[in-house]
Amino acid sequence: MAEYVLELKGITKTFPGVKALDNVYFKLRPGEIHALMGENGAGKSTFIKVITGVHAPDEGEIYLNGEKVEFKSPNDAKKAGIAAIYQHVTCYPDLSVTENIFMGHEKVSKLTKRILWNDMHAEAERLLRELGATFSPKTQMGALSVAEQQIVEIAKALSMDAKIIIMDEPTAALSRNESEELYRIAERLRDRGASIIFISHRFEDMYRLASMVTVFRDSKYIGTWRVDEISNPDLIVAMVGREITQLFPKKEAKIGEELLRVEGLGRTGYFADVSFSLRRGEILGLTGLVGAGRTEVCQALFGVTGYDKGKIYFKGREWKVKSPLEAMKRGIGYLPEDRQKQGLVLQWSIGRNITLPSLEKYARRGLLRTASEAQTAKHLAEKVSVKAGSIFDLVSSLSGGNQQKVVFAKLLTADLDVLILDEPTKGVDVGAKSAIYEIISELACSGYGIIMVSSEMPEIIGMCDRVAVMREGRITAMLDRKDITQEAILQASMAGEPAPAEIR
Amino acid sequence: MEPRVLTSKKPLTLKGFFLQWEWMLVLLFIAVIVMNVNLSDYFWDYNNLRDATMSFLDKAFIVLPMVFIIILADIDISVGSIVALSSVIMADLYAHGVPMELALIVCLAVGTLCGYINGLLIVKFKELSSVIVTLSTMIIYRGIAYILLKDQSVGKFPKWFNYLGWGYVGSIPFILIAFAVFAVLFGILLHKTTFGRKVYAIGSNPTASRYSGVQVDRIKIIVFTLAGLMSAVTALFLTSRMGSTRPNIATGYELDVIAMVVLGGISTAGGKGRMIGAILAVFLIGYLRYGLGLINISAQTLLIVIGLLLIFAVSVPKLKWKGTGAKGKAV
Numbered sequence: 001m002a003e004y005v006l007e008l009k010g011i012t013k014t015f016p017g018v019k020a021l022d023n024v025y026f027k028l029r030p031g032e033i034h035a036l037m038g039e040n041g042a043g044k045s046t047f048i049k050v051i052t053g054v055h056a057p058d059e060g061e062i063y064l065n066g067e068k069v070e071f072k073s074p075n076d077a078k079k080a081g082i083a084a085i086y087q088h089v090t091c092y093p094d095l096s097v098t099e100n101i102f103m104g105h106e107k108v109s110k111l112t113k114r115i116l117w118n119d120m121h122a123e124a125e126r127l128l129r130e131l132g133a134t135f136s137p138k139t140q141m142g143a144l145s146v147a148e149q150q151i152v153e154i155a156k157a158l159s160m161d162a163k164i165i166i167m168d169e170p171t172a173a174l175s176r177n178e179s180e181e182l183y184r185i186a187e188r189l190r191d192r193g194a195s196i197i198f199i200s201h202r203f204e205d206m207y208r209l210a211s212m213v214t215v216f217r218d219s220k221y222i223g224t225w226r227v228d229e230i231s232n233p234d235l236i237v238a239m240v241g242r243e244i245t246q247l248f249p250k251k252e253a254k255i256g257e258e259l260l261r262v263e264g265l266g267r268t269g270y271f272a273d274v275s276f277s278l279r280r281g282e283i284l285g286l287t288g289l290v291g292a293g294r295t296e297v298c299q300a301l302f303g304v305t306g307y308d309k310g311k312i313y314f315k316g317r318e319w320k321v322k323s324p325l326e327a328m329k330r331g332i333g334y335l336p337e338d339r340q341k342q343g344l345v346l347q348w349s350i351g352r353n354i355t356l357p358s359l360e361k362y363a364r365r366g367l368l369r370t371a372s373e374a375q376t377a378k379h380l381a382e383k384v385s386v387k388a389g390s391i392f393d394l395v396s397s398l399s400g401g402n403q404q405k406v407v408f409a410k411l412l413t414a415d416l417d418v419l420i421l422d423e424p425t426k427g428v429d430v431g432a433k434s435a436i437y438e439i440i441s442e443l444a445c446s447g448y449g450i451i452m453v454s455s456e457m458p459e460i461i462g463m464c465d466r467v468a469v470m471r472e473g474r475i476t477a478m479l480d481r482k483d484i485t486q487e488a489i490l491q492a493s494m495a496g497e498p499a500p501a502e503i504r
Numbered sequence: 505m506e507p508r509v510l511t512s513k514k515p516l517t518l519k520g521f522f523l524q525w526e527w528m529l530v531l532l533f534i535a536v537i538v539m540n541v542n543l544s545d546y547f548w549d550y551n552n553l554r555d556a557t558m559s560f561l562d563k564a565f566i567v568l569p570m571v572f573i574i575i576l577a578d579i580d581i582s583v584g585s586i587v588a589l590s591s592v593i594m595a596d597l598y599a600h601g602v603p604m605e606l607a608l609i610v611c612l613a614v615g616t617l618c619g620y621i622n623g624l625l626i627v628k629f630k631e632l633s634s635v636i637v638t639l640s641t642m643i644i645y646r647g648i649a650y651i652l653l654k655d656q657s658v659g660k661f662p663k664w665f666n667y668l669g670w671g672y673v674g675s676i677p678f679i680l681i682a683f684a685v686f687a688v689l690f691g692i693l694l695h696k697t698t699f700g701r702k703v704y705a706i707g708s709n710p711t712a713s714r715y716s717g718v719q720v721d722r723i724k725i726i727v728f729t730l731a732g733l734m735s736a737v738t739a740l741f742l743t744s745r746m747g748s749t750r751p752n753i754a755t756g757y758e759l760d761v762i763a764m765v766v767l768g769g770i771s772t773a774g775g776k777g778r779m780i781g782a783i784l785a786v787f788l789i790g791y792l793r794y795g796l797g798l799i800n801i802s803a804q805t806l807l808i809v810i811g812l813l814l815i816f817a818v819s820v821p822k823l824k825w826k827g828t829g830a831k832g833k834a835v
């Protein structure tokens with residue numbers, strides 16, 4: 001038997017405009033639990049997709065048990081014994097557990113091709129018991145908890161005789177007890193000889209389970225260590241330790257009166273006990289891992305979703321936000337995270353998109369005055385310097401960065417005081433990024449209070465006056481400009497060792 | 505930031521102007537006229553054309569709000585039932601001694617209420633599609649009409665009421681003038697107002713519309729209510745023309761109306777299409793039916809012809825896309 005069940009050498013994968021993986025290495029021994037760590041966007045997801053055959057790498061080689069392989073489709077990887085279990089289980093909620101386990105490789109009679117239900121149920125039962133589950137294989141999938149659904153996914157992997165199991169943030173949606181159960185299952189799989197690649201943001205998971213850890217950063221391979229040989233601070237440095245080379249054109253804005261104050265805001269199941277205040281001219285960062293509840297807080301402030309606890313004060317007066325329209329009328333604007341789905345009407349021209357939030361301004365008794373509309377659109381598109389020839393160009397023809405500028409221009413049409421920017425530079429190339437930072441900085445100087453949600457540490461550190469770090473729906477740290485460091489943010493955003501007690 | 509100048513002048517190209525679906529409809533319309541004139545000597549006769557127009561225009565009133573509904577990427581198949589219900593209630597009230605003027609107002613109110621209920625249900629039960637909601641109300645509204653009138657017909661309306669369906673202003677049918685007025689109003693509402701712009705926005709991307717402060721639910725309710733109101737208007741003209749009503753009138757109107765809207769270049773995917781296209785389609789289908797009827801082509805064959813036209817309409821998306829909403833008028 002080869003020393004490594006799986007070995008990846010020099011994997012590079014480029015998507016249009018982005019290098020998602022840049023010369024990456026990975027080695028997995030038989031019967032090993034190997035943690036893969038890195039920030040959001042470090043390239044972990046693409047890496048999994050390469051291993052599972054979803055993406056073919058542009059360069060590099062994959063060896064399975066010492067033999068070179070090439071996966072042309074996810075099916076090839078499945079046949080080779082590689083299975084992945086995701087945080088959000090992809091299942092058929094209306095079908096039974098048995099059907100979910102055997103989907104795509106049902107046991108059928110050789111002669112008549114009849115589905116052998118009894119065999120399948122019995123086999124499913126055996127797999128579930130082996131994993132310590134107590135529910136029946138005839139249960140409907142949708143009736144199970146997330147943790148139980150993950151067990152089904154694992155059973156599915158076993159039914160296909162998977163030798164390499166990838167778990168992508170499996171504990172993110174689990175409670176402590178459920179996580180503990182998952183640890184035990186993972187150990188049982190390891191003892192049976194399976195190898196596990198465990199991806200998680202929790203240090204706790206890594207210390208509890210893994211014997212090896214590999215770190216990716218900015219799509220690059222940083223290193224592989226034995227878990228008991230690397231100290232926690234060293235690991236953090238490995239994960240974030242880049243120098244900030246980008247230029248952040250932050251200008252010192254005049255900080256004015258308080259615009260927004262949030263006290264004990266909560267929405268059951270999403271976030272709790274969120275308190276902060278925002279002043280004129282200030283940029284407040286809101287960071288934390290994806291799924292920490294940042295977007296949910298913003299959407300509650302903007303009236304997209306509700307909240308059931310706490311109070312929001314706007315310019316000193318308490319108010320309940322019920323709809324985005326109301327929020328905008330009062331003076332709060334939101335730049336949504338997904339600009340293609342939430343921010344823009346892609347089939348429309350630049351001009352039409354820009355004026356959509358404030359149509360009434362260019363109308364008399366409901367009748368549109370197209371001349372004044374076109375003028376405003378032109379003025380604002382130029383203000384944020386959208387690169388296009390005409391305001392009649394379709395936004396779908398623009399690059400990501402220019403589309404984002406159009407969404408910024410939309411915000412500028414209304415008379416707003418507070419801007420909530422949700423991942424303003426997501427999916428935007430470096431050049432357009434600094435243009436967007438410039439816009440943000442200028443907006444702060446002209447008197448807006450800005451909340452900037454971001455997963456990207458450099459821009460949080462480069463742009464914000466204060467930073468609130470969220471973890472699992474709560475604010476775990478509120479850092480002033482002088483205290484904002486990558487280490488402080490990372491410690492507050494990740495659970496487990498070392499306990500961020502002093503930050504709290 | 506480097507200064508950058510964008511033009512706000514509408515690019516106008518001859519090719520773009522003529523590559524619009526509406527021109528295809530105009531060509532088809534001319535083809536239908538030419539064909540009919542050649543096939544029958546009776547077609548090109550003012551009186552005949554006028555009578556034909558009067559007979560197919562009743563359902564055209566529903567086409568106008570249906571354009572809005574389909575641009576919203578929704579559908580309303582209860583309109584035929586609303587016609588029947590509002591007509592039956594009006595006739596029943598009159599038969600029980602209520603003055604016709606009042607019964608007429610009640611008819612409009614019933615239609616409006618039915619449309620409002622549709623809109624409310626669609627907005628409240630987001631998991632149900634508008635097809636399902638209006639399929640249910642289609643059955644319910646028609647069912648109520650049957651309960652009220654059993655299977656009888658009611659008529660003998662006052663003389664003035666006949667004017668709606670049979671009257672003339674000079675030598676122009678009153679129904680044509682009424683339709684022209686409504687068509688202009690709905691055209692302005694769709695193309696020249698903030699309301700119309702928001703309808704297009706919702707049809708293209710409801711989520712982005714909501715994030716842009718568009719009151720999606722409110723606009724949907726208003727549009728469906730308008731469809732109810734216009735169905736009642738159709739009920740008035742149809743009842744007047746027939747001189748009596750029964751619970752099974754206007755059966756299948758919803759499909760005729762939707763066919764006209766789709767042929768008019770309004771995409772069922774939402775966000776695309778123009779009022780003028782649907783109006784052209786009304787007359788195109790109307791004269792096609794009339795002409796082929798003159799030369800004794802059966803109604804069944806007619807259906808096949810209209811079906812083929814529809815397939816043609818939805819399979820020429822390249823032509824259809826140009827200028828219909830995507831680039832749109834103004835900005």
